[in-house]
Amino acid sequence: MSEQNKILVINAGSSSIKFQLFNTIDNQFTILCKGLVERIAIKNSNFIIEIANGDKFIKHEVTKDIPNHLAGARVVIDALRQYQVIADFADIKRIGHRMVHGGQKFNSSIIIDDKVIAGIKSCIPLAPLHNPAALEGLSSFQELVSHAKHVAVFDTSFHTTLSEEKYLYSVPYDWYKSYEVRRYGFHGTSYRYILEKLTNILNKPKDKINTIICHLGNGASICAIKNGKSFNTSMGLTPLDGLIMGSRSGIIDPSIHGYMCSVNTETTIETITNDLNKSSGLLGISGHSSDLRDVLASSNDKSHQHHLQSQLAITMFVQRIANYIIQYANDLANNVDALVFTAGIGENSAMIRQLVIEEIKVLNLKLVASKNDDQYNDYLEISDKQSQIPIFKIRTNEELMICHDTYNLLKNI
Numbered sequence: 021m022s023e024q025n026k027i028l029v030i031n032a033g034s035s036s037i038k039f040q041l042f043n044t045i046d047n048q049f050t051i052l053c054k055g056l057v058e059r060i061a062i063k064n065s066n067f068i069i070e071i072a073n074g075d076k077f078i079k080h081e082v083t084k085d086i087p088n089h090l091a092g093a094r095v096v097i098d099a100l101r102q103y104q105v106i107a108d109f110a111d112i113k114r115i116g117h118r119m120v121h122g123g124q125k126f127n128s129s130i131i132i133d134d135k136v137i138a139g140i141k142s143c144i145p146l147a148p149l150h151n152p153a154a155l156e157g158l159s160s161f162q163e164l165v166s167h168a169k170h171v172a173v174f175d176t177s178f179h180t181t182l183s184e185e186k187y188l189y190s191v192p193y194d195w196y197k198s199y200e201v202r203r204y205g206f207h208g209t210s211y212r213y214i215l216e217k218l219t220n221i222l223n224k225p226k227d228k229i230n231t232i233i234c235h236l237g238n239g240a241s242i243c244a245i246k247n248g249k250s251f252n253t254s255m256g257l258t259p260l261d262g263l264i265m266g267s268r269s270g271i272i273d274p275s276i277h278g279y280m281c282s283v284n285t286e287t288t289i290e291t292i293t294n295d296l297n298k299s300s301g302l303l304g305i306s307g308h309s310s311d312l313r314d315v316l317a318s319s320n321d322k323s324h325q326h327h328l329q330s331q332l333a334i335t336m337f338v339q340r341i342a343n344y345i346i347q348y349a350n351d352l353a354n355n356v357d358a359l360v361f362t363a364g365i366g367e368n369s370a371m372i373r374q375l376v377i378e379e380i381k382v383l384n385l386k387l388v389a390s391k392n393d394d395q396y397n398d399y400l401e402i403s404d405k406q407s408q409i410p411i412f413k414i415r416t417n418e419e420l421m422i423c424h425d426t427y428n429l430l431k432n433i
């Protein structure tokens with residue numbers, strides 16, 4: 021007999037809770053609603069819920085004070101009832117939580133119990149902003165929906181297949197042994213989703229797929245996948261490493277910390293880390309925005325105060341992506357089934373895709389301009405037949421992946 025159930029997916033950040041509710045019938049998943057509680061514990065907190073109605077979503081928005089995650093979780097649960105998305109709390113039996121950092125402890129998604137919570141807590145030093153927020157989201161929903169079973173899905177777990185020479189930094193080995201200093205990699209849930217998609221698109225088993233996936237959003241990383249496993253990735257100990265991002269620097273010379281502290285007495289390790297996370301990347305170089313759409317607009321507008329800086333930001337952003345693709349094609353011995361662009365920028369910016377491909381001189385990659393520009397729903401191949409590697413734009417869906425994991429782990433319980 022087919023079983024119908026609801027799965028709630030929660031992504032709790034330091035001042036926000038993103039959520040999606042899915043209906044599951046056996047192995048089929050339909051989104052019922054999605055939404056966001058934002059500015060938690062900040063003035064003018066905001067709540068948005070979008071309820072599925074055929075192919076469209078009907079949006080409701082409320083501004084109210086939401087002092088903490090527990091209050092935010094209550095707003096979500098109340099709204100699900102108020103807008104009649106669920107009839108009853110009892111309908112929500114399974115909740116999947118996005119966890120950013122699972123350190124070396126978690127190599128796959130897992131049903132949450134006290135031991136798992138202790139494990140996630142022990143990873144807090146590796147993700148001091150992300151893991152406490154996710155744990156707060158978890159404890160809020162555990163309190164409010166106490167009958168539900170909860171699952172943790174980690175951004176890092178996909179990359180536990182990296183080999184030692186890929187995950188180690190060339191620092192004293194004891195830093196790794198005593199303090200777990202190593203490359204962990206992130207966006208694993210997105211990479212897993214795209215990999216699943218590729219098995220259908222390429223009609224190839226997962227463990228035979230070699231691909232390079234560019235997850236280009238506000239946070240951005242690249243992953244080389246060999247035989248269905250993460251082989252190399254650009255993010256490191258934290259999500260600050262690698263590509264130039266919205267407001268994150270990506271790779272820099274590590275001496276910059278010490279140098280800045282020596283030349284500016286107001287600078288500390290904390291202020292630099294903050295600046296590298298929040299005031300760098302596209303924002304830092306362009307001087308005005310971390311949002312690619314703004315930076316593209318100002319790079320095209322000669323009268324814009326930050327026109328030249330914006331052009332520079334785009335050039336630097338694109339060059340670094342291109343260099344990683346070249347490096348990863350070499351890592352995969354030039355045996356690449358697909359080059360994929362995904363996430364906000366990768367999915368939507370034809371200009372960035374075009375500039376990245378133009379920047380790659382050592383591989384014979386060719387886009388079809390009309391396909392690169394085309395509207396699409398799920399995925400589209402955008403390369404010419406002569407392209408050495410087929411190129412795709414694919415819409416990622418991390419929430420659906422979390423929903424799948426939650427379903428699979430709990431289906432027999």
Ligand code: AMP
Nearest residue numbers: 237238239311312313363364365368369
């Ligand atoms: P994400 O973090 O995946 O939501 O991606 C956010 C980034 O995607 C921001 O830099 C946006 O400017 C960018 N983005 C979203 N839509 C578009 C679009 N249509 N064209 C260019 N960039 C976009």
